Amino acid sequence: MKKPTQELSSLFLTIYIFLFLTTSSLAQQRDVRTSISQRFREAPKFYNAPDCPSIISRTDNIVNADNTKDIDTNDNSDDNNNDDKNDKFICSNDAVHIAMTLDAAYIRGSMAAILSTLQHTSCPQNVFFHFVASASADASLLRSTISASFPYLNFKIYRFHDSAVAGLISTSIRSALDCPLNYARSYLADLLPPCVRRVVYLDSDLVLVDDIAKLAAIPLGGDKVLAAPEYCNANFTSYFTPTFWSNPSLSLTFANRKACYFNTGVMVIDLDRWRAGDYTTKIEEWMELQKRMRIYELGSLPPFLLVFAGNIAPVDHRWNQHGLGGDNFRGLCRDLHPGPVSLLHWSGKGKPWARLDASRPCPLDALWAPYDLLKPPYSFDS
Numbered sequence: 001m002k003k004p005t006q007e008l009s010s011l012f013l014t015i016y017i018f019l020f021l022t023t024s025s026l027a028q029q030r031d032v033r034t035s036i037s038q039r040f041r042e043a044p045k046f047y048n049a050p051d052c053p054s055i056i057s058r059t060d061n062i063v064n065a066d067n068t069k070d071i072d073t074n075d076n077s078d079d080n081n082n083d084d085k086n087d088k089f090i091c092s093n094d095a096v097h098i099a100m101t102l103d104a105a106y107i108r109g110s111m112a113a114i115l116s117t118l119q120h121t122s123c124p125q126n127v128f129f130h131f132v133a134s135a136s137a138d139a140s141l142l143r144s145t146i147s148a149s150f151p152y153l154n155f156k157i158y159r160f161h162d163s164a165v166a167g168l169i170s171t172s173i174r175s176a177l178d179c180p181l182n183y184a185r186s187y188l189a190d191l192l193p194p195c196v197r198r199v200v201y202l203d204s205d206l207v208l209v210d211d212i213a214k215l216a217a218i219p220l221g222g223d224k225v226l227a228a229p230e231y232c233n234a235n236f237t238s239y240f241t242p243t244f245w246s247n248p249s250l251s252l253t254f255a256n257r258k259a260c261y262f263n264t265g266v267m268v269i270d271l272d273r274w275r276a277g278d279y280t281t282k283i284e285e286w287m288e289l290q291k292r293m294r295i296y297e298l299g300s301l302p303p304f305l306l307v308f309a310g311n312i313a314p315v316d317h318r319w320n321q322h323g324l325g326g327d328n329f330r331g332l333c334r335d336l337h338p339g340p341v342s343l344l345h346w347s348g349k350g351k352p353w354a355r356l357d358a359s360r361p362c363p364l365d366a367l368w369a370p371y372d373l374l375k376p377p378y379s380f381d382s
Contacts, residue, residue: 038107040149040373043115052123053094089128089154091195096123096216099188099199101181102131102142102157108353109204109346111149112371116207118150119371123213129155130192130199132184134162149373158191160184168287170294183300185264186283189274197272203265205325205351207371210318210342218268220313225279227268227313229320232260236309239302244295257310264304265347266320268313282307318342324364325350333362344368 089095098117102110110131118124133142139157146155162180164187169178184191185201192199200216218227236259237245244250274280286303289295296302318340325348326332332350344367346352352368355361361369 038104038145039375040108040111040145041375042151043118043149043373045152046118046121046124048125049122052126055089055092055094055126089126090156090193092128093197095126095128095154096121096213097128097130097192097196097199098212099130099132099185099192099201100204101160101184102133102146102204103137103181104142106204107142107145108372108374109206109351111146111373112353112368113202113204113206113208114146114150114153115373116209116371117202117212118153120208121211121213125152125154127154127212129153130188130196131155131157132160132181132188132191133157134181135159136162160187160191165287168284168291170287170290178299185267186280186300186303188269189271189280192271194275197270199269199271201264201267201269203345203347205347206265206343206345207368208343209367215266215268215315215319215342218313218315220268220270220273223273224311224313225270225273225277226308227315228262228264228266229315229317230260230262230312231317232258234261236261236305239298239305240296241294243293250295253306254310259305259309261305262309262312263320263322263345263347264301265322265345266315266343268315279307316342320345322347324348324352324362333364336364 100110100113114129117127121127131142131146133139139159143157146153160181165180165183169180169183171178188199188201198216200212220227239261283303286295286306290303317337319342321336321341321343322345323334324336324344325346326334327348329349334348344364346365346368350362352361352365353372353374355365356369356372
């Protein structure tokens, strides 16, 4: 016969397990509802200007979805995106190729970025989006969400296997920077079909107010792999630890280079030159060193600086008015940098949609709001 104390302990244990399982189930349901309940309006269709080039398919170089190269497998493309329309665009040099990562957490920002891109370009029907999503994400949900708001959009979704980079990631100053998908920009040359020779990489927390074709056409010169706005007034030494600078074999990395900070949220990349130079491996080598001795604190940016800083093609600052999300700790409001604006970028902790929802927007968040396609929770379908 059990003692009363034993019976009481068993009862408490049963109640604890029941509450734990119930709470976990409810939390999972909340997570699912959050990702699915975000519904977006359909964007207007945008048409090419009369002088836009006609997209001609290079049929000898077409890469179907089931033949594209992958980081871990022989298939990195979402199979359901494989159709003749996409094949027509994907290998065209006349198309403007844009690469972005795509996930449920930032889908609202991505939708705004897509809308702003199409709205401000003269040839919106010549734009092709290459979306990179985690292999563990619900690709069908992401695809249907994009298609519902942009029925005429030319796009393909590529699966990025977190295992390709998870073992190389070191903790940084902000947990959002440690997400494996944040490192997918280093693998675009492997993920995208070999016939895609140049791509504009864009973060999800930005909007364009100018023609993306102008940025895509930035000349890279004879040997440059990428182009981006440089900020030589920034304190470049702060992006690396004293351990790095005190080690002559490491600090000499920047010898004979006028190394300046650049933001990797907006880049024009020559994928042919990237592949030829095996720059993904060069970035991974620095990440491997970081695992052995801490030489930087800030996520995926420092490896790019180590490989490319001082050796990129310049781009006018108007193409990345960055830092509008504040710093990586508090996300305080910031003003625009002096000069003209072609792209507004809310890099930093504060995101405009989060601040607007919290009724604590910064003044410049009003410039993002017109591109927000989120349906209010009380809206009804017609």
